[in-house]
Amino acid sequence: MLKYSHVMKKTKNVLWKFLPFWIFLVFFKLSGGLHYSLISPLGERLMPLWLVGLLMGGGSLIQLVLDVPAGFLLDRFGYRRLLKLTTFIFLFAAVSYMFGLTEVTFIISLLMSTFGWLFFGPGVSAYILSHTDKKNSGRMISMRDIFGSLGVVFSSAILPFVILLAPQQIGWIIFIPLLLALLALAFSPKDVNSVHAEIKHPSQHHFIRRNYLPTLLATISKLNPASGMLLLTNLTGSIFYSVIWFVVPLVIAHQINAGMLGIGLGIFDFAIVVLGFMLGNLADKFNKRLLVFLGLLLFSVSGMFLGFNFGWLFLLLGFVATTGDEMSEISLWSWLHALDKNHANDGKVSGVIYLFQDLGWAIGPIAAGILYGLVGPTWTIVIGATPIFLTWIVYLLLVRHQPGKVLSLAQIPMKPHRARHKN
Numbered sequence: 001m002l003k004y005s006h007v008m009k010k011t012k013n014v015l016w017k018f019l020p021f022w023i024f025l026v027f028f029k030l031s032g033g034l035h036y037s038l039i040s041p042l043g044e045r046l047m048p049l050w051l052v053g054l055l056m057g058g059g060s061l062i063q064l065v066l067d068v069p070a071g072f073l074l075d076r077f078g079y080r081r082l083l084k085l086t087t088f089i090f091l092f093a094a095v096s097y098m099f100g101l102t103e104v105t106f107i108i109s110l111l112m113s114t115f116g117w118l119f120f121g122p123g124v125s126a127y128i129l130s131h132t133d134k135k136n137s138g139r140m141i142s143m144r145d146i147f148g149s150l151g152v153v154f155s156s157a158i159l160p161f162v163i164l165l166a167p168q169q170i171g172w173i174i175f176i177p178l179l180l181a182l183l184a185l186a187f188s189p190k191d192v193n194s195v196h197a198e199i200k201h202p203s204q205h206h207f208i209r210r211n212y213l214p215t216l217l218a219t220i221s222k223l224n225p226a227s228g229m230l231l232l233t234n235l236t237g238s239i240f241y242s243v244i245w246f247v248v249p250l251v252i253a254h255q256i257n258a259g260m261l262g263i264g265l266g267i268f269d270f271a272i273v274v275l276g277f278m279l280g281n282l283a284d285k286f287n288k289r290l291l292v293f294l295g296l297l298l299f300s301v302s303g304m305f306l307g308f309n310f311g312w313l314f315l316l317l318g319f320v321a322t323t324g325d326e327m328s329e330i331s332l333w334s335w336l337h338a339l340d341k342n343h344a345n346d347g348k349v350s351g352v353i354y355l356f357q358d359l360g361w362a363i364g365p366i367a368a369g370i371l372y373g374l375v376g377p378t379w380t381i382v383i384g385a386t387p388i389f390l391t392w393i394v395y396l397l398l399v400r401h402q403p404g405k406v407l408s409l410a411q412i413p414m415k416p417h418r419a420r421h422k423n
Contacts, residue, residue, distance in 0.1 A: 020187040021127070022147040027181035028087060028120065029151025031174045035093060035113055037159050037265065038170065040246045040369075041253035046103055053246060053369015055107070059114040060242075060362035067358070070118050078191045079127035082119045087182045090116030094178060097171030105167075124148075130191060149269035156266035160252050225398050226336040231356045232394060233296070233332065236387035237325055238360025239367070240303055241268065243384030246368035247377045251310055264314045271322035291331040292395060298324025300389035307381030 043052030074082050093112035096105040128144055162173055245265070252261050302321035306314060364384065371380040 018131075018143070018189065020184045021189070022143065023184040024083075024087075024181045024188060025124065025144065025147040026151040026154070027177040027184065028090075029148045030155045031094070031177040031181070032090065032113070032117065032120070033152040033155035034159065034162060035090075035109075035174050037155065037245060037249045038163065039110065039249075040365075041163055041249050042101060042167070042170075043106060044250060044253070045101060046106055049250075049372050050369045053365040053367070053372075055110055056246065056365035056369070057362045059110055060358060060365070062114050063118055064355070064358040064362065066118055067122070071122055074119060074123055074126055079123050079130060080185065080188060080191050083123045083127065084182060084185055086116050086119040086123065087178060087185065091175060091178050091182075094171045094175035097167045097174070099168075101167035127191065131189065149266075152269050153266035157263055159249065159265065160261070163249065163253050226332055229292070229391075229395060229398075230329070230332050230336060230353055232391045233325075233329060233388075234353050235356040235360045236391050237299070237329075238357045239364040239387055240360075240384050242361045242364025243368045243381060244268075244306070246365045247307070247372060247380050247384075248310075250372065251377050255310070261310050261314060264310075264318055267315050267318040268322045271319045271326070289331075289335075292328045292335075293392075295324040295326075295328030295331065296388065296392040296395055299328065300324075300385055300392050303385030303388055304382045306385070307378040310377075 039056055040049070040052055043049070043055070089112055093109045093116055096109040096112065099105050124144060158173075162170060165173070248261060248265055255261070299321050302317045302324060306317045306321060309317075368380055368384065371383055375383070
């Protein structure tokens with residue numbers, strides 16, 4: 001009881017000390033999530049969907065290429081300063097819609113949002129970890145995920161109403177929360193030092209990406225099959241989520257009563273907030289190989305059936321799909337660290353995992369833009385989930401006879417965060 005009280009007191013202190021920063025996260029993710037959700041339905045009014053998907057995927061590829069330079073700039077000029085800059089740039093993505101919806105304003109908005117997201121993910125992680133030590137970093141990262149997800153849930157809930165408005169009104173709705181986010185960031189605690197002076201953490205992916213290339217293949221092969229499976233699940237999972245975020249806003253735009261479906265976009269983050277702790281305990285108590293098997297099967301089958309019902313069943317299947325995703329990922333991360341005897345490769349593997357996630361967010365919209373016009377929303381989602389099913393088959397072929405122990409989650413560092421939305 002005393003230990004629980006101590007933990008709660010620490011959590012409360014973190015909550016209040018960084019309250020302006022948590023507010024920044026909520027408002028930024030509200031506007032950012034709303035903007036990303038609106039790209040496909042707004043783009044559909046102007047150009048073929050295959051071109052919209054290509055532009056969205058191209059934006060993710062730009063971010064992927066510029067991620068390492070962004071990491072150097074963050075260390076050079078400061079995390080909070082560049083978070084202010086990236087939020088300020090994002091304001092122009094909103095402002096462009098205030099001039100109406102044309103090919104020019106749409107492309108400007110997409111380009112500004114690409115650079116608006118550039119420093120956000122690594123900048124938030126670096127800022128948070130620079131204010132804490134290794135012992136308490138998990139609590140800070142958890143708060144980051146909770147408040148970021150809260151913003152996405154809010155944006156998903158209002159999406160069905162915003163999507164019906166004029167572009168000028170949409171611009172203002174995206175602009176105001178971003179302005180509030182910028183204001184909240186101004187009152188957030190200042191940077192205290194470079195994150196690299198204190199901590200090298202798996203979640204700090206802009207640091208690890210600078211260093212992974214020379215030893216990438218050797219590291220991955222040494223930690224197979226767990227490392228290879230983690231790369232596959234993160235690639236295919238990101239493809240699936242990016243397909244969902246391309247297709248579902250289009251379905252909402254074409255339906256009259258789509259309020260529940262708007263909430264459905266937030267169900268993926270809501271599932272993690274609700275089940276994260278429970279799934280961690282489950283992975284500690286049960287056979288992790290079996291949990292990976294069941295998790296990937298749940299994820300793939302639920303994902304495939306997700307598009308056949310865009311009502312309440314979408315919420316249920318979305319919740320089950322994310323549960324399976326997280327169950328398999330937690331178990332694979334634990335298995336990886338059982339194979340890594342000296343834990344010297346945490347950063348390298350984590351960096352490659354983030355790289356594969358970004359690649360998935362580039363591939364998904366391009367594929368969805370082509371498929372949507374050919375086979376419709378239902379089968380686009382089915383095809384988007386198919387790579388996860390193929391990953392499950394690969395797991396059956398490569399892993400079922402693999403021996404070896406696994407570790408308790410208490411013995412391993414926090415796994416890399418899987419984004420279920422644009423990050």
